[in-house]
Amino acid sequence: MADPVIRIFSDLHFGDARSRLGDPAMLAPLLQGADEVVLNGDTVDTQIPGRPSGWEEIAEYLSRAGPRPTYLTGNHDPDLAAPAELSLADGRVWVTHGDVFYEAIAPWSHHAGDLRRRLAALRAEVTEADWARVETRLRLNRVASLALPGLLDVTRRGPAAKAARLARTLFPPTRIIAMVRAWRDTPALAGAVARAERPAARVVVLGHTHYPGVWNAPGAPGLTVINTGSFSRPFGGLFVELAGGRLQVRRIVETRGEFRPGRLVAERDLEN
Ligand SMILES: [Mn+2]
Numbered sequence: 001m002a003d004p005v006i007r008i009f010s011d012l013h014f015g016d017a018r019s020r021l022g023d024p025a026m027l028a029p030l031l032q033g034a035d036e037v038v039l040n041g042d043t044v045d046t047q048i049p050g051r052p053s054g055w056e057e058i059a060e061y062l063s064r065a066g067p068r069p070t071y072l073t074g075n076h077d078p079d080l081a082a083p084a085e086l087s088l089a090d091g092r093v094w095v096t097h098g099d100v101f102y103e104a105i106a107p108w109s110h111h112a113g114d115l116r117r118r119l120a121a122l123r124a125e126v127t128e129a130d131w132a133r134v135e136t137r138l139r140l141n142r143v144a145s146l147a148l149p150g151l152l153d154v155t156r157r158g159p160a161a162k163a164a165r166l167a168r169t170l171f172p173p174t175r176i177i178a179m180v181r182a183w184r185d186t187p188a189l190a191g192a193v194a195r196a197e198r199p200a201a202r203v204v205v206l207g208h209t210h211y212p213g214v215w216n217a218p219g220a221p222g223l224t225v226i227n228t229g230s231f232s233r234p235f236g237g238l239f240v241e242l243a244g245g246r247l248q249v250r251r252i253v254e255t256r257g258e259f260r261p262g263r264l265v266a267e268r269d270l271e272n
Pocket of ligand 1 (some may be wrong): 041042075
């Protein structure tokens with residue numbers, strides 16, 4: 001039997017008015033030819049309790065689209081019944097949403113203060129040795145992300161909702177600085193955690209910051225960090241394909257109302 005083809009996507013943010021994924025069926029060309037797909041967090045936004053998230057719709061579509069779906073949690077869908085990390089290719093590829101690489105989950109967000117306070121309280125409940133483990137921090141990040149106060153309803157559409165979101169994106173300007181800093185630091189942060197806690201990993205796959213790219217991790221020779229971006233503007237996304245000991249990174253392009261595989265961005269042999 002041929003090696004299975006596994007594709008990894010992240011940050012679909014289905015149901016969010018800012019996501020370009022208006023209909024799950026737009027994913028069809030990206031799923032074609034895959035045996036398994038990994039949805040690496042923020043597939044939907046479940047952070048406002050009681051508000052319909054679109055989860056049933058996307059999960060129903062992916063359950064019958066062909067490839068077997070595996071979901072991982074992100075900070076926007078922290079309550080999915082799913083793990084927060086996944087190791088593939090005998091541990092050589094480590095997949096996690098990416099929040100665990102940052103102090104306060106999303107230090108650029110309007111909720112950074114609340115997240116910081118919540119995490120400090122949760123940290124006080126565990127030992128330092130336990131906190132040092134990435135699985136503990138992932139678990140507590142999920143607890144801290146549930147039902148934050150003052151969340152903007154991202155499913156609202158129309159000019160007023162759009163203007164409110166734009167204002168929230170641009171102000172205060174220190175937010176932009178924090179965002180750019182997070183983008184800049186991603187390869188080093190992800191590389192350091194992987195080296196310390198998932199030493200078999202040669203590749204780390206994350207999303208979360210919505211800034212797509214492929215980097216060599218500074219200070220961790222031989223370790224590649226891949227951010228698959230998102231299905232939102234302005235940067236769009238990449239996807240990872242694993243098959244037969246090879247890893248490929250491709251651009252996701254949107255044409256004729258569907259998302260499809262675009263140009264090859266990077267390639268890596270996982271055997272050496
Ligand atoms: Mn996220």
